[in-house]
Amino acid sequence: MSTLKVGVIGCGSIAQHRHLPEYAGNRNVEIVAVCDIVEERAKKTAEKYGAEAYTSYKELLSNHEVEAVSVCTPNYLHAPISIAALNAGKHVLCEKPMATSSEEAESMIAAAEKNGRKLMIAHNQRFVPSHQKAKELIEKGEVGKIYSFRSAFGHGGPEGWSADGKDSWFFKKDEAFIGAMGDLGVHKTDLLRYILGEEFVEVGAFVETSAKENADVDDTAVCVLKTESGTIGTLAASWSYVSKEDNSTIIYGEKAILRLEDDPVHSLVAQYTTGEVVRYELGGIQTNEDGGQSTSHVIDQFAASVLGDKEPPVSGSEGMKSLQVVLGALKSNESKTIVKL
Numbered sequence: 001m002s003t004l005k006v007g008v009i010g011c012g013s014i015a016q017h018r019h020l021p022e023y024a025g026n027r028n029v030e031i032v033a034v035c036d037i038v039e040e041r042a043k044k045t046a047e048k049y050g051a052e053a054y055t056s057y058k059e060l061l062s063n064h065e066v067e068a069v070s071v072c073t074p075n076y077l078h079a080p081i082s083i084a085a086l087n088a089g090k091h092v093l094c095e096k097p098m099a100t101s102s103e104e105a106e107s108m109i110a111a112a113e114k115n116g117r118k119l120m121i122a123h124n125q126r127f128v129p130s131h132q133k134a135k136e137l138i139e140k141g142e143v144g145k146i147y148s149f150r151s152a153f154g155h156g157g158p159e160g161w162s163a164d165g166k167d168s169w170f171f172k173k174d175e176a177f178i179g180a181m182g183d184l185g186v187h188k189t190d191l192l193r194y195i196l197g198e199e200f201v202e203v204g205a206f207v208e209t210s211a212k213e214n215a216d217v218d219d220t221a222v223c224v225l226k227t228e229s230g231t232i233g234t235l236a237a238s239w240s241y242v243s244k245e246d247n248s249t250i251i252y253g254e255k256a257i258l259r260l261e262d263d264p265v266h267s268l269v270a271q272y273t274t275g276e277v278v279r280y281e282l283g284g285i286q287t288n289e290d291g292g293q294s295t296s297h298v299i300d301q302f303a304a305s306v307l308g309d310k311e312p313p314v315s316g317s318e319g320m321k322s323l324q325v326v327l328g329a330l331k332s333n334e335s336k337t338i339v340k341l
Contacts, residue, residue, distance in 0.1 A: 002028070002307075003028055003029065003030050004028060004029045004030070004067055004068055004303050004306055004307055005029075005030050005032045005065055005066055005067045005068070006023055006029055006030070006031055006032065006033075006066065006067070006068045006069060006070065007031075007032060007033035007034065007035065007051075007060050007061075007063070007066040007068075007069045007070075007090075008020055008023070008031065008033075008034045008035070008045075008069065008070045008072060009034075009035045009057045009060060009069055009070065009071050009072060009073060009081055009085075010035070010036060010070075010071065010072035010073040010074075010095075011034055011035070011036035011038075011041045011042055011045040011072070011163075012036075012041075012072060012162065012163040012164070013161050013162055013163050014072050014095055015034075015045075015070065015072040016045070016163070018122075018124075018296055018298070018299070019070045019072055019093075019299060020034075020045065020048075020049060022295055022296065022298070022299035022300070023070075023299055023303075024049060025295070025299075026299060026300055026303055028303055028307055029299070029303050031049045031050070031051045032051055032052065032063070032065050032066060033046075033051050033052045033053075033054060033060050033063055033065075033066050034046050034049065034051050034052075034053060034054070034060075035053075035054040035055065035056070035057050035059075035060045036055065037055055038055075039053075039055050041163070042054060042055055057073075057081055057084070057085075058084065061084060061085055061088040061090065062088070066090060067090065067091065067306075068090055068091035068092070068093070068118075068302075068303075068306055069085045069090050069091075069092055069093070070093045070094075070095075070122075071085065071092060071093070071094040071095060072095050073095075074169040074175040074176060075097060075100060075175065075176050075177050075178070075182060076100055076174065076175050076176070076177055078094050078095065078097070078098055078099055078100075078104075079098070079099040079100065079104035079105070079107065079108055082094045082098075082108050082111070082119070083107055083108055083111045086108070086111035086112050086114075086115050086117050086119065087111055087115060089115060089117065090117065091117045091118040091119075091302075091306045092108075092112070092117065092118070092119050092120070093120045093121075093122055093298070093299070093302045094108070094119070094120070094121055094122065094319075095121075095122045096121055096122055096123055096182075096186050096187065096190075096319065096322075096323075097177075097178065097182040097186045097319075097323050097326060098121045098316070098319040098320065098323055099320075099323060100177040100178070101327070102320065102323070102324060102327065105316070105319065105320040105323055106320070108316055109316040109317055109320065112316055118302075118305050118306050118311075118312050119312070119315065119316040120298075120301070120302045120305060120312035120313075120314055120315065120316075121314045121315075121316065121318065121319030121322075122296075122298045122314075123186075123187060123190040123191075123298075123314045123318075123319065123322065124187075124296035124297065124298045125187050125188070125190060125191040125194075126190065126191065126194045126313065126314060127296065127297035127298065127301065127313075128261070128267075129267065129282035129283055130260045130261055130267035130268040130280065130282050131191060131194070131195060131249075131260060133268050133280060133282060134195055134249075134251060134258050134260055134268060135194060135195045135197070137256075137258065137270065138195065138196070138197070138251070138253070138258075139197065142255065142256065142270075143251065143253035143254070143255055143256045143258060144253045144254025144255035144256070145253060145254040146196060146229075146231045146251060146252070146253050146254075147231065147252050147253060147254065148231065148232055148233045148252040149192065149196070149231065149233030149234075149249065149250065149251050149252060150233055150234045150235075150236075150249070150250050151188045151191065151192055151233070151234070151235050151236070151248070151249040151250075152188075152235070152236040152237075152238075152246045152247070152248055152249075153184035153185065153187055153188050153236075153237050153238075153246070153247050154180070154184065154236065154237065154238035154239070154240065154241035154245065154246045155184075155238075155239065155241050155245040155246075156239065156240075156241060156242045156243075156245075157211070157212060157219065157239035157240075158170040158171075158183065158239065159171075166214055170183065170215075170217075171212060171214050171215040171216070171217060172216065172217070173216045173217050176217050177217075178217055178218065178326065178330065179209070179212075179215060179217030179218040179219050179239065180217075180218055180219050180220060180221055180237045180238050180239045181205075181207055181218050181221040181237050181326055181329060181330070182326055183237075183239075184237040184238070184239075185221055185223070185235060185237030185326055185329070186322055186323060186325075186326045188235050188237065188249070189225075189235065189322045189323075189325040189326060190314070190318070190319075190322035191249065192225070192233075192235070192249070193318075193321060193322060193325075195249070195251065196227060196231065196251075198227045198228045198229055198231075199227065199228055199321065199341070200225045200226065200227055200228075200325050200328075200341055201226055201227065201228055201340065201341055202225070202226040202338055202339065202340055202341060203223055203224070203225050203226075203325060203328040203329050203332055203338070203339050203341060204223065204224045204332050204337075204338045204339070205221060205222065205223040205224070205328075205329035205330070205332040205333045206221065206222050206223075206333060207220075207221040207329060207330060207333040208220050208221070210240065211238075211239060211240035212239060212240075219238065219239040219240055220236075220237075220238045220239070220240050221236065221237045221238070221329065221333075222234060222235070222236045223235045223236075223329045223332075225325070247261050248260060248261045248262040249261065249262075250262060254273075255272060255273055256270050256271060256272045256273065257270075257271045258270055258271075259271070263279075265279075265281065266279040266280055266281055267280060267281065267282045267283065268280040268282060301313050301314075324341055325341060328341045
């Protein structure tokens with residue numbers, strides 16, 4: 001297989017800004033089919049990329065030319081469509097959060113294994129240069145023992161980003177299942193697991209709807225997390241940061257503090273206990289702001305894993321571990337207890 005023929009299911013903002021242009025920019029990929037329940041959106045997208053338009057994902061999956069699909073739908077459809085695609089013999093790149101329960105996630109992983117197909121979850125923060133450099137510094141021992149961390153992902157909300165604005169599925173519990181914690185928080189649970197190189201074992205959380213009158217899902221969440229080795233820290237996810245996006249992470253270690261995406265110029269600042277400060281200019285993180293899109297590397301990684309027949313860097317099991325932290329946070333908020341993961 002020298003060229004990967006792909007279909008994109010769901011032609012909303014994440015497909016228009018990330019998946020479609022990144023597939024189009026990969027010389028080893030050909031977009032052959034697109035699907036959206038809004039027929040006009042499907043046709044317009046198909047025309048732009050020279051693909052066939054569908055309004056039924058089942059019909060797209062019956063197209064034998066399609067070898068792999070991106071699932072870019074509302075959250076409640078991630079698992080059923082991914083499973084149907086895997087059972088149809090397609091490789092799957094699924095948007096996050098991968099599912100609405102551990103059971104759904106396990107079914108997705110089982111379908112991939114049963115059919116011998118790749119399943120990758122679109123967690124892009126692992127591929128940000130500052131995050132990769134921080135992981136490298138920690139693994140080399142330059143930061144020493146990690147004592148604590150704090151990470152945040154917040155902006156003004158999906159109404160400025162979603163194709164349907166204030167009427168978006170993001171705000172509807174029956175379609176989204178979860179709000180800011182699933183939209184943004186799951187990115188950070190995945191990132192922290194990646195950078196720290198260990199799993200979380202406990203979570204305590206406050207999850208609220210305080211900023212969005214039109215939402216019946218959370219728009220602000222703050223979690224306290226504990227790792228296997230006893231490192232504790234906080235994670236905040238919010239649609240209430242109205243003036244400027246925050247996508248920063250700070251790691252507090254024995255020998256240094258690492259500030260990631262916390263400085264407008266230097267994407268990583270390492271402050272050592274010796275007094276030395278090293279500032280890295282590694283290129284900015286992907287944002288939804290004007291000019292904030294280049295490549296997330298997710299598409300390239302997915303295509304390479306399929307064409308090279310290798311394990312995707314964010315496998316279904318990795319996606320499930322990141323999802324379980326979020327599910328634990330919801331449980332903690334409901335029960336008002338610390339939840340063991």
